Amino acid sequence: MTLLAGRTAVVTGGAQGIGFAIAEVFVKEGARVVLGDLDPETADAAAGRLGGRDVARAVRCDVTSPADVDTSIETALAAFGSLDVMVNNAGITRDATMRTMTEEQFDQVIDVHLRGTWNGTRKAAAVMRRQRSGAIVNISSVSGKVGMVGQTNYSAAKAGIVGLSKAAAKEMAHHGVRVNAVQPGLIRSAMTEAMPRKAWDRKMAEIPMGRAGEPGEVAAVALFLASDLSSYMTGAVLEVTGGRFM
Known part of the structure; x- marks a missing residue:
């Protein structure tokens, strides 16, 4: 028996990176998925890699738009008959020091991460409360725990x-x-591998396990929280950091 057999999940920012890794492990565990992403072509290609329309659909979704989030959820209900899991993963970065960061850069990051997660959480919750079941998984960041230089916008959003x-x-x-x-x-x-070597080495020095994580390692934790393995857990925050900042 697979962990998500017969269940349907919406994953925002699901066309690549951590979002796609989450969608991929969900499908392997029996779920049908809807990938919500700003780039419909990339999302369509990702849905194809997951197995096509029988198990995956792609929709254009700007998470700052309540109507777009509604469309993602309505697609899940129309195509697969339920909404059992919502993963609010979509995100952007607009890094700059507080001195040089513009109001637009601050607002963009807050809107996508915090307002976008609020939109996804409240819209999914409205459906799930009627069926009296469901799991919502929100992707924060260690930056929301400790704060990072150049990320007053991102750290604030992820803490939020x-x-x-x-x-x-x-x-x-x-x-x-x-x-x-x-x-x-x-x-x-x-994105992380493109950072300057000095910055990469500095971050690596903070990790007791001595290596960066893989997207699939985050996806495995999202699977745990989405499945009945975590049936007595709510309001929890699980770190996937290799021990960094513990």
Whole structure:
């Protein structure tokens, strides 16, 4: 028996990186998935790699738009008949020191991460409370725990996701809906591997396990929180950091 057999998940930012890794492990564990992403062509290609329309659909989704989030959820309901898991993963970075960061850069990151996660959480919760079951997994970051230089916008948004998740968990527990968060650390990706060597080495020196994480290692924790393996957990924040900043 697979962990998510017969269940349907929406994954925002699901066309690549951590989002795609989450969608991939969900499908392997029996779920049908809807990939919500700003880039519909990349999302379509990702859905094809997951097995096509029988198990995966792609929709254009700007998470700052409640209507787009509605469309992602409605696609799940229309194509697969349920919404059992919501993963709010979509994100951007606009790094700059506080002295040089523009108001637009601050607002963009807050809108995508914090407002986007709020949109996904509240829209999914409205469906899940009616069926009295469901799991919401919000992707935060270790930057929301400790704060990072050049990321007053990102750190604030990711810390906000923790508070949002805990408050939503308290509101939704008696409706049978669980809300948890994941805080990844340095995860290997095209973006992180493109950073200057000096910056990479400095971050690596902070990790007791001595290596960067892989997207699949974050996906495995998201799977745990989405499945019945974590049936008595809500409002939890799980770090996937290799021990960094523990």
